[in-house]
Amino acid sequence: xxxxxxxxxxxxxxxxxVLRPDVVATVLDHGALLLDLESxxxxxxNSTGWAVTQLFESGTSADTAVARSRAWGAPSEDEAAVRQLxxxxxxxxxxxxxxxxxxxxxxxxxxxxxxxxERQPQPLQRVIMSAFDPSIPLAE
Amino acid sequence: MRSIPASRxxxxxxGPARYRAxxxxxxxxxxxxxxxxxxxRTLALYDVAWPIAGPAWRVEVSTRLVPxxxxxxxxGRYLAAAQMRVDATVDGVRATTAxxxxxxxxxxxxxxxxxxxxxxxxxxxDRWIExxxxxxxxxxxxxxxxxxxxxxxxxxxxxxxxxxxxxxxGGGKTSFTVAMVRRGWRALGxxxxxxxxxxxxxVMVGLAQTLNLDPGAGAWFPxxxxxxxxxxxxSFTEKRRVSIERMWPxxxxxxxxxxxxxxxxxxxxxxxxxxxxxxxxxxxxLLLRQTVIPNDRALARDIIGCLWRVxxxxxxxxxxxxxxxxxxxxxxxxxxxxxx
Numbered sequence: 327x328x329x330x331x332x333x334x335x336x337x338x339x340x341x342x343x344v345l346r347p348d349v350v351a352t353v354l355d356h357g358a359l360l361l362d363l364e365s366x367x368x369x370x371x372n373s374t375g376w377a378v379t380q381l382f383e384s385g386t387s388a389d390t391a392v393a394r395s396r397a398w399g400a401p402s403e404d405e406a407a408v409r410q411l412x413x414x415x416x417x418x419x420x421x422x423x424x425x426x427x428x429x430x431x432x433x434x435x436x437x438x439x440x441x442x443x444e445r446q447p448q449p450l451q452r453v454i455m456s457a458f459d460p461s462i463p464l465a466e
Numbered sequence: 467m468r469s470i471p472a473s474r475x476x477x478x479x480x481g482p483a484r485y486r487a488x489x490x491x492x493x494x495x496x497x498x499x500x501x502x503x504x505x506x507r508t509l510a511l512y513d514v515a516w517p518i519a520g521p522a523w524r525v526e527v528s529t530r531l532v533p534x535x536x537x538x539x540x541x542g543r544y545l546a547a548a549q550m551r552v553d554a555t556v557d558g559v560r561a562t563t564a565x566x567x568x569x570x571x572x573x574x575x576x577x578x579x580x581x582x583x584x585x586x587x588x589x590x591x592d593r594w595i596e597x598x599x600x601x602x603x604x605x606x607x608x609x610x611x612x613x614x615x616x617x618x619x620x621x622x623x624x625x626x627x628x629x630x631x632x633x634x635x636g637g638g639k640t641s642f643t644v645a646m647v648r649r650g651w652r653a654l655g656x657x658x659x660x661x662x663x664x665x666x667x668x669v670m671v672g673l674a675q676t677l678n679l680d681p682g683a684g685a686w687f688p689x690x691x692x693x694x695x696x697x698x699x700x701s702f703t704e705k706r707r708v709s710i711e712r713m714w715p716x717x718x719x720x721x722x723x724x725x726x727x728x729x730x731x732x733x734x735x736x737x738x739x740x741x742x743x744x745x746x747x748x749x750x751x752l753l754l755r756q757t758v759i760p761n762d763r764a765l766a767r768d769i770i771g772c773l774w775r776v777x778x779x780x781x782x783x784x785x786x787x788x789x790x791x792x793x794x795x796x797x798x799x800x801x802x803x804x805x806x
Contacts, residue, residue, distance in 0.1 A: 350763050352770040355778070359770055363761045368754065370747065446751050450759060453546045457603040458658065459618050460758045461635040463548035 491522035496529030524577035535566025563596035621654030628722030749782025
């Protein structure tokens with residue numbers, strides 16, 4: 327029901343990225359939900375998508391993410407999916423560039439599956455009716 | 467479980483006016499009529515005796531009239547509403563409204579302390595909706611900081627089924643609530659709920675046991691009668707406030723464990739009432755749109771976590787309601803059959 331990461335998008339280069347400070351992650355039973363407080367979009371990650379994304383909490387590169395994924399048991403054919411996930415984080419504006427790779431070890435996911443990220447089709451309203459009512463105001 | 471009686475004791479000029487609003491215990495001091503009357507009318511809405519044990523969350527509100535807007539307008543970095551912008555400050559939040567009313571809230575360990583400054587332009591321009599906006603901010607801030615998520619939805623209970631019904635403003639929550647109450651469900655309220663958890667189990671609690679009814683609802687529900695002679699309850703709506711208990715004795719409830727999420731829609735040309743299941747992702751996505759999520763990382767994380775846990779344990783349903791569907795006595799048979 328949302329936008330999934332583009333399968334033929336550009337593969338990120340060796341630059342390092344970190345999650346933007348106004349991206350909020352809520353850990354769920356089988357992954358995580360990201361809310362970009364700036365764009366108001368929600369993003370749903372499966373458990374391995376979240377494991378890879380967590381590496382970017384301290385700053386890292388797509389190459390490091392691929393290396394960690396291999397160490398977690400990712401088959402070689404999923405390298406492209408990991409790079410595409412990182413590409414989606416960049417394309418969706420969830421990460422920003424940093425100088426150094428913190429080389430995080432991350433948390434080993436319970437079992438490897440192809441990582442996914444899905445953006446919910448509609449963002450939350452930027453301007454709402456009132457502090458209680460999230461409806462869009464009639465004048466907007 | 468201890469029941470704390472709802473209280474309402476408007477100011478007698480000797481001390482602050484005191485109110486309960488869910489887990490909040492509010493004291494209000496300052497300006498005289500008509501501001502205090504509006505505050506009294508607004509806060510008196512929250513008439514549910516808070517059913518959850520624990521100390522009250524204390525909210526002090528002092529109000530004053532000022533000649534002009536007291537400072538620069540807020541930018542809306544924390545929250546942007548139609549008539550109000552809110553920014554985070556070092557120790558709380560600051561809000562300003564379109565005509566320059568200001569609310570400065572200071573966060574304390576077990577409550578908040580608010581100073582509301584109301585400019586002459588607001589009073590003379592009859593812009594009381596902006597004071598209602600500030601009060602809404604005072605309440606929602608207190609509810610969130612005391613561990614509850616304010617939800618824009620109706621609550622219903624029957625047996626062990628707890629139903630949250632959501633729709634856009636004007637999308638039919640109240641009509642659906644009335645129709646369900648007439649079929650034996652009990653109502654927690656028609657548009658304001660608090661969601662939280664007790665011993666790890668999600669719980670929803672009602673805040674107001676009144677319904678905000680369109681005067682035309684009597685055409686569908688004859689026992690309501692003609693409401694047009696009553697005054698509208700707010701400056702921005704034609705709806706009238708009706709006590710559930712007075713209209714349907716014994717059909718109120720104060721809390722329930724949510725089991726089902728219903729999302730109401732009124733598609734053009736739809737006939738009757740139909741119900742179809744939603745996936746968990748669909749219902750979660752819809753539920754997350756029924757609350758206000760301020761631009762605050764910790765708050766946002768708590769709110770999203772709470773709502774996701776509720777949606778994960780609930781069945782989700784899309785209910786489409788046709789024009790005048792409630793005229794048919796059996797209109798909700800299919801909905802009841804699925805829910806019960």
